[in-house]
Amino acid sequence: MSEWWASIPVFEKVFWYLAIPSTVVFMIQLFLTFFGLGEGTADVDSMDGGFDLDADGDGFIESAFNFFTIRNFIIFFTVFGWSGIAFSDMGFSEVSTIVISSVLGIIVMLIVAALFYFIMNLASSGNIDLNNSIGATGSVYIPIPAKGKGTGKVQILIQDSLKEVEAITKGKAISTGERVKVLEILDNNILVVEILNN
Template structure:
């Protein structure tokens, strides 16, 4: 089987070789990504913790078009639709157009899917009022006098959450400090003070 590989490879056009070189690794990564998603190894939701609080201050995940998952999906569909177009006898221009459009459509589908899934999970039965009076750890420094937003990790309704937080304290509350929730400023922003 593998002894015929050099003959098969040499018989391919240059563009077909390029598409195959994209198809093999992207398909492998796509399959690994899918297996990890289904067995619970998907940890994309933890990736936003390193983002500056000013950028991350909006509510919810938003529509994320360019992500690793979407790029893998783009490359996978780009390569396979390009190979199908070559096999169908299309010209180089049409092949590139078809494969690019196919990849972009896949990116839009993936981005939309994850956007709506995040909306479903975010709008579940979590009642932020249950966080009032609870204590948690500061994850990202909370600027003083409500001058900016930080993040706290707090258990709400039996689940550890990382939520946006502000404080009226006169000093910044540094990462690792223990805080107590005073009130809910908006749907997902907590007003906290340093626990004594």
């Protein structure tokens, strides 16, 4: 194993250093998503300037096309790393390897961002009665400040549709990814939630 690693050029080793950890994190995210444990972590810390808007004032957050997210960066480095290894092994020049791997990574990022955009918009269609969320559980998407001092966002399944809804808590602050239960609905369509006891 050590002989094999020593035989790899330094340039290609950089791609291995990117590919392995990115792939591990990607597989963990995939596992959590499939088993319903990671719905609150998929787009955490999106860096698109906050384009998720409650355009019609119904309390629901309309999905935007989020390109710069942690999930997408992990996907980029996964694709960039493995394609870099492949093109380097095929004898491509260093510049060609970097350019082609970068283009492939960006293309896959665009595809994934588009898929999430259409899925979230599809889920947000139809008439949803927010009162049906009382007693339901979900995950914190944007951290919720303590004692009603500000709103965060939760992702919650209402009438078989995954929705992003503004929420407050009357207790301690709730961080991203925490499971919560809906206690009541305020007049301005903001959920009151509490941490779900395990």
